[in-house]
Amino acid sequence: xxxxxxxxxxxxxxxxxxxxxxxxxxxxxxxxxxxxxxxxxxxxxxxxxxxxxxxxxxxxxxxxxxxxxxxxxxxxxxxxxxxxxxxxxxxxxxxxxxxxxxxxxxxxxxxxxxxxxxxxxxxxxxxxxxxxxxxxxxxxxxxxxxxxxxxxxxxxxxxxxxxxxxxxxxxxxxxxxxxxxxxxxxxxxxxxxxxxxxxxxxxxxxxxxxxxxxxxxxxxxxxxxxxxxxxxxxxxxxxxxxxxxxxxxxxxxxxxxxxxxxxxxxxxxxxxxxxxxxxxxxxxxxxxxxxxxxxxxxxxxxxxxxxxxxxxxxxxxxxxxxxxxxxxxxxxxxxxxxxxxxxxxxxxxxxxxxxxxxxxxxxxxxxxxxxxxxxxxxxxxxxxxxxxxxxxxxxxxxxxxxxxxxxxxxxxxxxxxxxxxxxxxxxxxxxxxxxxxxxxxxxxxxxxxxxxxxxxxxxxxxxxxxxxxxxxxxxxxxxxxxxxxxxxxxxxxxxxxxxxxxxxxxxxxxxxxxxxxxxxxxxxxxxxxxxxxxxxxxxxxxxxxxxxxxxxxxxxxxxxxxxxxxxxxxxxxxxxxxxxxxxxxxxxxxxxxxxxxxxxxxxxxxxxxxxxx
Amino acid sequence: xxxxxxxxxxxxxxxxxxxxxxxxxxxxxxxxxxxxxxxxxxxxxxxxxxxxxxxxxxxxxxxxxxxxxxxxxxxxxxxxxxxxxxxxxxxxxxxxxxxxxxxxxxxxxxxxxxxxxxxxxxxxxxxxxxxxxxxxxxxxxxxxxxxxxxxxxxxxxxxxxxxxxxxxxxxxx
Ligand SMILES: Cc1cc2nc3c(=O)[nH]c(=O)nc-3n(C[C@H](O)[C@H](O)[C@H](O)COP(=O)(O)OP(=O)(O)OC[C@H]3O[C@@H](n4cnc5c(N)ncnc54)[C@H](O)[C@@H]3O)c2cc1C
Ligand code: SF4
Numbered sequence: 010x011x012x013x014x015x016x017x018x019x020x021x022x023x024x025x026x027x028x029x030x031x032x033x034x035x036x037x038x039x040x041x042x043x044x045x046x047x048x049x050x051x052x053x054x055x056x057x058x059x060x061x062x063x064x065x066x067x068x069x070x071x072x073x074x075x076x077x078x079x080x081x082x083x084x085x086x087x088x089x090x091x092x093x094x095x096x097x098x099x100x101x102x103x104x105x106x107x108x109x110x111x112x113x114x115x116x117x118x119x120x121x122x123x124x125x126x127x128x129x130x131x132x133x134x135x136x137x138x139x140x141x142x143x144x145x146x147x148x149x150x151x152x153x154x155x156x157x158x159x160x161x162x163x164x165x166x167x168x169x170x171x172x173x174x175x176x177x178x179x180x181x182x183x184x185x186x187x188x189x190x191x192x193x194x195x196x197x198x199x200x201x202x203x204x205x206x207x208x209x210x211x212x213x214x215x216x217x218x219x220x221x222x223x224x225x226x227x228x229x230x231x232x233x234x235x236x237x238x239x240x241x242x243x244x245x246x247x248x249x250x251x252x253x254x255x256x257x258x259x260x261x262x263x264x265x266x267x268x269x270x271x272x273x274x275x276x277x278x279x280x281x282x283x284x285x286x287x288x289x290x291x292x293x294x295x296x297x298x299x300x301x302x303x304x305x306x307x308x309x310x311x312x313x314x315x316x317x318x319x320x321x322x323x324x325x326x327x328x329x330x331x332x333x334x335x336x337x338x339x340x341x342x343x344x345x346x347x348x349x350x351x352x353x354x355x356x357x358x359x360x361x362x363x364x365x366x367x368x369x370x371x372x373x374x375x376x377x378x379x380x381x382x383x384x385x386x387x388x389x390x391x392x393x394x395x396x397x398x399x400x401x402x403x404x405x406x407x408x409x410x411x412x413x414x415x416x417x418x419x420x421x422x423x424x425x426x427x428x429x430x431x432x433x434x435x436x437x438x439x440x441x442x443x444x445x446x447x448x449x450x451x452x453x454x455x456x457x458x459x460x461x462x463x464x465x466x467x468x469x470x471x472x473x474x475x476x477x478x479x480x481x482x483x484x485x486x487x488x489x490x491x492x493x494x495x496x497x498x499x500x501x502x503x504x505x506x507x508x509x510x511x512x513x514x515x516x517x518x519x520x521x522x523x524x525x526x527x528x529x530x531x532x533x534x535x536x537x538x539x540x541x542x543x544x545x546x547x548x549x550x551x552x553x554x555x556x557x558x559x560x561x562x563x564x565x566x567x568x569x570x571x572x573x574x575x576x577x578x579x580x581x582x583x584x585x586x587x588x589x590x591x592x593x594x595x596x597x598x599x600x601x602x603x604x605x606x607x608x609x610x611x612x613x614x615x616x617x618x619x620x621x622x
Numbered sequence: 623x624x625x626x627x628x629x630x631x632x633x634x635x636x637x638x639x640x641x642x643x644x645x646x647x648x649x650x651x652x653x654x655x656x657x658x659x660x661x662x663x664x665x666x667x668x669x670x671x672x673x674x675x676x677x678x679x680x681x682x683x684x685x686x687x688x689x690x691x692x693x694x695x696x697x698x699x700x701x702x703x704x705x706x707x708x709x710x711x712x713x714x715x716x717x718x719x720x721x722x723x724x725x726x727x728x729x730x731x732x733x734x735x736x737x738x739x740x741x742x743x744x745x746x747x748x749x750x751x752x753x754x755x756x757x758x759x760x761x762x763x764x765x766x767x768x769x770x771x772x773x774x775x776x777x778x779x780x781x782x783x784x785x786x787x788x789x790x791x792x793x794x795x
Contacts, residue, residue: 045663047706062686108687111677111738113695113702120689138702145702152676159671191656340634502657 010430013039013165015202015413016185018172018227020046022143022402023381023409024206025150030410032154032163036417039198041167041187043222047151050208050220051402054143055259055333056127057135058403059396060100064121064136071132073097080397081575083129084390085535086551087240089571092368092386096397096404103403104136112149114138127395128260128293135396140259140333143399150403170196172227173441173511175203175234175377176433182376184430185230186437190508193501195441197434201420202376202413205231205364206406209382213520214357214469215461218250218257227383229515231364232522236372238556239365239385239568241519242526245393245536246470247358248296252314254341255356260395262317262334263289265326269300270316270350271308277315294392294470294536297355301470304354316350355470359398361389361536362526365555365568370409376416380409387553390570391535444507449493453510456494460487460513460520468524473541477528484524488517522556525563530554623659624648629709629769651712665721666708669728673750677735678743694739701734701779703772710766710776722755726766726776729757733779736786748787752794757783 015031017024020042031038042049061076076097081090108114108122114136115123127135138145158164167187173195174186184199207227211219232238249258249269263269269289271277278284281299284291300315310316319327319334324347327335331346338346363385370378370386381402388401467480491514496506532546533539551570556563623632625647626640637645653661679688710726711717717725732751735741751757757780766776787793 045667052705105686109679109683111679111735111740113698113738114687116690116692116695118692120691120694122687139699141703144705148702149677155671156674156676156678159674191662340636343636343638500657503660 010427011039011196011198013037013198013200014417015039015204016041016198016200017204017206018042018185018230019049019204019206019208019381019383020044020166020168021049021051021206021208021381022147022150022399023051023208023383023406024049024204025147025154026403026406027204027206027378027380027410027413028164029150029154029157030407031414032157032161034410034414035161035163036414038164039167039200040164041170041172041185041198043169043171043190045168046166047147049147050223051143051147051399053218053220053257054146054399055140055257056261057125057137057142057396058104058146058399059127059130059134059394060104060136060400061097061132061134062101062104062122062124062136063132064117065124065133071134073100075131076100076134078575079130080388080394081390083392083394083397084388085392085545086390086547086572086575087243087534087553087570088387088390089368090574091571093388094574095368096386096388096401099404099407100400103400103407107146107149107403110149110153112138113145126264128290129394130396140261140331146399146403171508171511172230174433174437175230176429177234177374177377178426178429180235180374182374183426184433186434188441188508188511190503193504193507195434195438197430199426199430201422202378202417204370204409204413205377205379205383206381206402206409207383209360210516210519210523211357211360213461213464213516213523214244215458215465216250216255216354216356217461218247218255218356218358224512224516225360225519226512226515228364229518231372231374231377231379232518232556232558234374234377235558236374236377236379237365238519238522238563239362239553240387240390240526241360241362241522241556242524242530242537242554243361243389243391243535244357244468244523245359245361246294246297246355248293248300248355249317249353250356250358251337251341252352252354255354256337256341257358258317258334258337258351258353259331260293262319262331263296265319265330266322268316268318268321269296269353270318271303272310272312273308274316277303277308294538297470298538300355310352314352314354317353318350319346320348320350357465359389359393361385361387361391361393362523362554365553368408369412370405371412376413376420378409378413380405384409385553391537441507444494444510445496445499447493447495449495451490451493451495453491453494453506453513456487456490457509457513457516460484460517463487464520464523468520468527470538472527472537472539474528474539477524481521481524481528484517484520488521491517518558522563525565526554526556529565623650624712629713631707631709631771634771650708652714652718653708653712663708666706666711666725666727669724670706670731673724673728673732674743674747675728675731675735677738677741678746679740680742688740690739697737697739698734700774701730701737704730704734704774705772707771709769709771713765713769715763715765716759716761720755720759723759724751724753724756726760726780729760729783730774730776730779733783736783744786748783748790748792751783752787752792754794757787758793 210225364379
C-alpha cells in the first residue's frame with residue numbers, strides 16, 4: 010500500500026501545475042498518469058494562451074476586465090462571472106511565472122512576449138510559442154518540477170499507471186486504486202486529498218481532434234464516487250479538421266485568408282444567412298454548422314468532405330505563417346497544401362463541462378478537487394474562447410494545489426483505514442478478475458467505436474429531441490453489450506483489451522450525462538444547438554445542468570449561474586464602479602470587484618512576483 | 623519504433639509511403655522490452671534528469687517577462703522542439719555500447735539551455751556534459767540527426783558543447 014498526503018490524477022498542464030504547488034509546500038504527493046506526463050494531450054495545443062499583457066501596441070488599452078468581458082460574452086452568459094474574473098485577473102501572473110521558468114514564448118521586436126489576435130477577443134491577447142504553445146508550456150512545467158523535486162523529492166511519479174477507482178467514505182476522500190499497466194497489478198494509495206486533472210472527454214465522439222487517451226474515464230471515477238458533473242452538454246466542435254484523422258487544422262489558416270469550398274469549388278458560406286458576411290472568419294460554431302449543412306445537401310467533395318484552399322495565399326506566405334499546416338497535410342493526407350486544397354470536416358474539439366467545482370476547485374466531496382479540462386468551474390460556459398483553456402489549466406491547476414494544501418493542513422490525519430482500503434482493493438481486484446474470466450464475443454475496441462459513432466450521429470453539432478432520445482437508447486444497448494465483452498488475451502502486462510474495456514465503461518457514464526443534459530436543455534446556447542429550440546432562453550435555462558450518478562442513469566438538477574458583472578440580456582459592460590455597490594456584500598463577485606485591478610498594479614514596481622527561486 | 627529499417631514515429635508513418643510488401647516493426651533500441659513494442663524508458667529519462675533539464679534563470683527575476691530579443695529567441699527555435707521520443711537514442715550506436723552515455727537528446731537539451739539568453743548556469747551545465755560518458759563519448763556518427771522526426775541535429779549540438787568546453791580549456795575524460 011502506498012501512502013501519500015495528496016494524489017494527483019493526470020500529468021497534463023493542470024496536473025503538473027497543481028503538483029508544483031503541492032511540492033512547493035512540501036506536501037508528499039503522487040502524480041499518476043496513464044501516459045508519460047509530457048505525452049499528455051496538452052502537448053497538442055497550437056494557437057496560444059490568453060492574458061491581457063498589453064504587449065502589442067494595438068493591445069495597449071487591454072486589461073483583465075476586457076478579457077473577462079470577452080470570456081463572459083463568449084460563454085453565452087452561462088460562465089460563472091466571479092470565476093472568469095478571477096482567471097483573467099490571475100492570467101498575467103501565471104504567464105510571467107511560466108516565462109520565468111523558461112517557457113520559450115515567441116517575441117516582439119522589443120523582446121517582450123508576442124501576442125496575436127484570436128477569435129472572440131477584442132485585442133491581440135494570445136501569447137504563443139510559434140504554433141507549438143502547448144508543447145512549450147508542458148515541457149517547461151515538467152522541467153521545473155524536475156528542478157523542485159531534485160532535492161526534496163516530495164513528488165513521486167507513477168507513469169503509465171491507470172487510476173480505476175476513487176475511495177470515498179463519509180463524504181471525504183480516503184484513497185484511490187490504480188492499475189500499474191506495466192505489471193497489470195492493482196495498488197491502493199492511501200491519501201486525504203485527490204486532484205482530478207484528467208483532461209477532456211473528446212473521444213466519446215468518433216470524430217475528434219483529441220488524443221485517443223481523452224476518454225473521460227477520469228471524470229467517471231469522480232462521478233461514480235459521488236462528485237457531480239456540470240454542463241456536460243456543452244461540447245465544442247471545430248470546423249476544420251483533416252478529413253479522416255480529424256487532426257486540427259488551425260483557425261489561423263482561415264484567418265490568413267484560406268477559402269472553404271464545396272464540390273463545385275464554390276465558397277458556399279455565402280449561401281447561408283449567418284455566415285454570408287464574415288464568410289470563412291465567422292465564429293467556429295456557425296462555420297461548423299454550415300459545413301455540415303452543406304455536406305448534408307450533397308455538396309461535399311466525393312460526398313465526404315469539403316476543401317480548405319490555401320493556394321491563393323502563395324507559397325511564401327504559407328510556408329512562413331502556416332508551416333504546421335503544410336506538414337500535417339503532407340504527412341497525414343499526402344497533400345501538398347501549396348498546390349492542392351486540403352480535405353476537411355468538422356469534429357469534436359473541446360469539453361466545456363466537467364466535474365462540478367467551485368471557484369477554489371473544490372467538489373462536494375471533502376478532499377476532492379478538479380482542474381483543467383476535466384473540471385467545470387465554469388469559465389467557458391456554453392463556448393470556450395480559443396486560448397482560454399491553456400490559461401485555465403495553469404490558473405486553476407495552481408488554485409487546486411493551493412486548496413488541497415490548505416485542506417490538508419486543517420484536517421486531522423486519520424491514518425486508520427487499513428480495513429477500508431483492503432476491502433476496496435479486494436472488491437476492485439475481484440471485479441478485474443471477473444472481467445478476465447469473461448468469454449463473451451464482443452470486443453471492447455469495437456464497442457468503443459460504435460459508441461463514439463452513435464454519439465457523433467445523435468448528439469453532434471445539430472441536436473433534436475428525437476435524435477437525442479435515439480442516442481440514449483443506442484447507448485443503453487451498448488452498455489448492455491459491455492457485459493458480453495470477452496478478453497481473449499489473458500496476460501497482465503499492458504493488456505489493452507482489459508484497459509479499453511475499463512475506459513469504455515467510464516466513457517459510457519460520461520456519454521450518458523452529455524445526452525441527458527442535452528435532452529433537458531430545451532434551448533440553443535453557444536455550442537449546444539437544438540434545431541427544435543433554435544433560440545437562447547434565459548428565462549428558463551440561464552442555469553447550470555448538474556448530473557449526479559445513479560446506477561439507473563444520470564439524475565439531473567440545476568444550479569444558478571453566478572452573474573453580477575455583465576448583464577446577459579443586453580450584453581453590455583457595466584463598469585465596476587457602478588456595479589460594486591449593487592452586488593450582495595460578501596459575495597465572491599463583490600470581493601473581486603472591490604479588489605484593485607492587476608492592470609493598475611502592473612505599473613507598480615512593488616508588484617510581488619510569486620514563486621521567486 | 624524501428625519500422626522497415628529506420629526509426630520513425632509510428633503515429634505519423636504512412637503505410638503507403640513505406641512502399642513495401644512487408645512491414646517489419648521493432649521496438650526502440652538499447653532499452654529493455656516490456657512487452658511487444660513497449661520499452662522501459664527509465665534509463666532514457668534518468669539521463670534527461672541528470673543534465674538539469676530546466677532553466678536556471680538569471681537574477682534578478684524581472685517583474686514582468688525577461689526581455690529576449692527575437693534574434694536570441696531564434697537561437698533556441700529548433701532545440702525546444704524535441705519531443706523526447708527517444709528515436710535518436712535508439713539509433714545511436716554509442717548509446718548501445720556505453721550504458722552510462724547520456725545520449726543525443728539529453729545533450730541536445732543541454733544545448734537548449736546553454737543557448738537560452740535567460741539561463742545563468744553555463745558553468746554547471748558544461749561540467750555535467752564534460753565527461754567521458756557525456757559529450758566526449760559521441761563519435762559524430764550522425765544517426766541521431768538522420769532519424770530525428772523533428773529534423774533536429776543533436777550531433778551538431780554536441781559538437782557545439784565540445785567547442786564551448788575546449789574554449790574554456792577544461793576538457794575531461
Ligand atoms: C488539437 C488541440 C489544440 C488546442 N489548442 C489550444 C490552444 O491553442 N489554446 C488553448 O488555450 N487550448 C487549446 N486546446 C485545449 C487545451 O489543449 C486543453 O484543454 C488542455 O491542454 C487540457 O489540459 P489538462 O491538463 O486539463 O489535460 P490533459 O493535458 O489532457 O492531461 C490529462 C492527463 O490525465 C491523465 N489521465 C487521464 N485519465 C487517467 C486515468 N484514469 N489514470 C491516470 N491518468 C489519467 C493523462 O495521462 C494525462 O496526463 C487545444 C486542444 C486540442 C485538442
Ligand atoms: S532529438 Fe529528435 S529524435 Fe531525439 S528525442 Fe528529440 S525529437 Fe526525438
